[in-house]
Amino acid sequence: MSSLPLALRDSRTMLRRNLLHARRYPSLTLNLLLTPVMLLLLFVYVFGGAMSAGITGAGADRSQYIAYLVPGLLLMTIGSTTIGTAVSVSMDMTEGIIARFRTLAIHRGSVLIGHVVGGVLQCVTSVLLVGAVAVAIGFRSTDATALEWLAALGLLTLFALALTWIAVGMGLSSPNAEAASNNAMPLIFLPLISSAFVPVDAMPGWFQPIAQYQPFTPAIETLRGLLLGTSIGHNGWLTLAWCLALTTLGYRWSTTLFDREPR
Template sequence: MSDVLTVTGTLTGRGIRISRRNIDAVITSMMLPLMLMLIFVYFFGGAIDTGTRYVTYVVPGVLILCSGFGSAGTAVAVSEDMKGGIIDRFRSLDIGGTPILAGHVGASVARNLISTALVFGAAFAIGFRPSATPLGWLAAIGLLVAFITAISWLSAAVGLLTRTPEAAGGVTFFMMFLPYPSSAFVPIETMPGWLHGFAEHQPVTPVIESLRGLLLDQPVGNTPWIALGWCAALLALAVTASGALFRRRTA
């Protein structure tokens, strides 16, 4: 077990170094959520009634959007590994698929935490003032890490499923679309009635509602448990699919 953790840590460091060599892609994935937050707050926020300052409402959704942009690089990196032949070298060193993919996921989580800190910094600069308790902050951070981990593993599965890095980047676009038909940017009740069912019961909405409630110290009920249930289900699906796809690609 310790050997697996050591190898995973080493490969996580490799993933971070690869990110440093693709700094333009990293900067893009970090800047796009910030730009979208500024656009929504300053261009559209005045026309959207959320019952509070719009920057206060929109930050949780931007955090989730940021996770989507950040994890997209995982799909591309996994696809590049599968295409470039480095996997054969790893297998000759008796390194299995789980540590290889976990290394990519670990690097994704690290990148996303940096992006999250940047989003919080920009949000504070334009007026976001959370009122979370210390326990609320820990719960919010824990939930966000759980979601980032789940969506990063899902992106790793996409990287194994697609045959080229370009295709991997294209498929992850659909994951980045999920925050839009949710409560991320506007209240669900303002959407067309036929969209309410999907918006209320898709995986992103309970995560956003939980983060919003925890950061603002508002009642959240059982929403965080629903959000964690979605994260666990996505993680289980992604890890299982990744294992099967890795074995198929390397058979």
């Protein structure tokens, strides 16, 4: 069998293994998924009145803040879900299954590809679930066309791919699952210091460049532009640049670590 069909076959097998593993041990995925859902409900029903007044003016409808909040929460959902990928990779590396895979006649890269594709599928599923909750509590995007919705889904998938490769690298570099979970915490922390909850202009002047040019803020503003019709400006190009850079960095980092001798 030639190299490409072999790689596709083995990658499909590894993907099936990772999805079955996620189904049999759903507690980790559920815990990670509940974080953005609880934040969504918290900021809408507890802080929503005050936050909407601060952002859109006194007497503003809470639905305006829901519209502002949801794009950021969708990106945060991706960040939190990829932590599960880091933990899963670390468990494989420390529990001996990777050493077993190395002795089998399988395509070497299929192990990582299975984790990455499985992680991206979990991210997209999580985004759809959080999006459904957002629609249920009042989020609407009446001005977005079908093409803009498709572009938004493409952006979310591309961002999920980039963060998943970074998470795989974190999992490979961690000595155990607990360390992998801790090392991946920036993927949840970065959205908190982005424009997800408040505009960058409302932050202290010295901090605004940090919030403006980190990966999440351009992606959030691009998603808002696609779904809500706000100005995208240069954020679309910045988002693509960040996704390309993070995917390349994560891929090179992960493959370099994986090709080393087993620890």
